[in-house]
Amino acid sequence: MILTSGLQKVFCAGLDITEFYNPNPDRLSKFWTTLQDTWLSLYTTSFPTVSVINGHSPAGGCLFAMSCDYRVMVGPNYTIGLNETKLGIVAPKWFQDTMVAVIGQRKAEVSLTTGKMYTTDEALQIGLIDESLPDANSALKKGTQFLNNFQKISPWAYKMTKDISRQPTVQWLIDNKQKDLDFVIKYMQSPTVQKNLELYLQSLKK
Numbered sequence: 001m002i003l004t005s006g007l008q009k010v011f012c013a014g015l016d017i018t019e020f021y022n023p024n025p026d027r028l029s030k031f032w033t034t035l036q037d038t039w040l041s042l043y044t045t046s047f048p049t050v051s052v053i054n055g056h057s058p059a060g061g062c063l064f065a066m067s068c069d070y071r072v073m074v075g076p077n078y079t080i081g082l083n084e085t086k087l088g089i090v091a092p093k094w095f096q097d098t099m100v101a102v103i104g105q106r107k108a109e110v111s112l113t114t115g116k117m118y119t120t121d122e123a124l125q126i127g128l129i130d131e132s133l134p135d136a137n138s139a140l141k142k143g144t145q146f147l148n149n150f151q152k153i154s155p156w157a158y159k160m161t162k163d164i165s166r167q168p169t170v171q172w173l174i175d176n177k178q179k180d181l182d183f184v185i186k187y188m189q190s191p192t193v194q195k196n197l198e199l200y201l202q203s204l205k206k
């Protein structure tokens, strides 16, 4: 499966920040549970996945890209990263662990604490993406070539290998789903968090 965007310059703008601003707890609960379930499904697919990152990919967008098996990004003008600290919020543990699995503990810590958005070249250098291509068509071709590798791999061997590799992060969320949800609902009601989100939303307006 190839995960890509039909938009011109945005792969995924991340989660809808307006869902966090002045949230209705019931709605936020459904929103967050859907996100947890979507991520669990994507991270544990029984088939190979590639993200063809054909535009900017902040926060939740970066999470979805990192959750695929391989990342091909169009360069040089787009950016990718977990920028939550720039919004004055914290990336949850499972977001962080997904990044650690891709780029390693040290690089992830620097990336997460600074909320850095990496250009395509920078992302390639730190291993956040696997390949950089100059346009969307060649990126799609590369992504397809990667998937073709699996024609010669046993689906069972593929799935078992991926499960072993991703199990700790997946199991943590399965075991802590309700705790994670309760924390997000409480966290989003904090006046400080709300102020940070208000300022960030204002900064996005043109």
Ligand SMILES: CCCCCCCCCCC/C=C/C(=O)SCCNC(=O)CCNC(=O)[C@H](O)C(C)(C)COP(=O)(O)OP(=O)(O)OC[C@H]1O[C@@H](n2cnc3c(N)ncnc32)[C@H](O)[C@@H]1OP(=O)(O)O
Residues within 6 Å of the ligand: 009, 010, 012, 013, 014, 015, 016, 017, 018, 056, 058, 059, 060, 061, 083, 084, 087, 089, 090, 091, 092, 093, 183, 184, 187, 201, 204, 205, 206
């Ligand atoms: C101890 C443990 C604690 C754990 C607690 C957990 C806490 C919860 C964690 C929450 C995790 C959050 C994850 C996220 O994904 S947050 C979202 C992060 N996304 C961004 O920062 C993206 C911001 N947007 C941009 O940078 C640009 O819009 C972008 C580069 C994507 C595109 O640029 P472009 O110029 O094309 O688009 P515009 O800027 O014109 O945007 C158009 C309008 O869309 C609005 N917008 C953009 N992104 C978002 C978004 N993610 N959510 C809501 N709205 C968004 C933007 O304001 C424009 O609006 P108007 O048309 O009204 O002006």
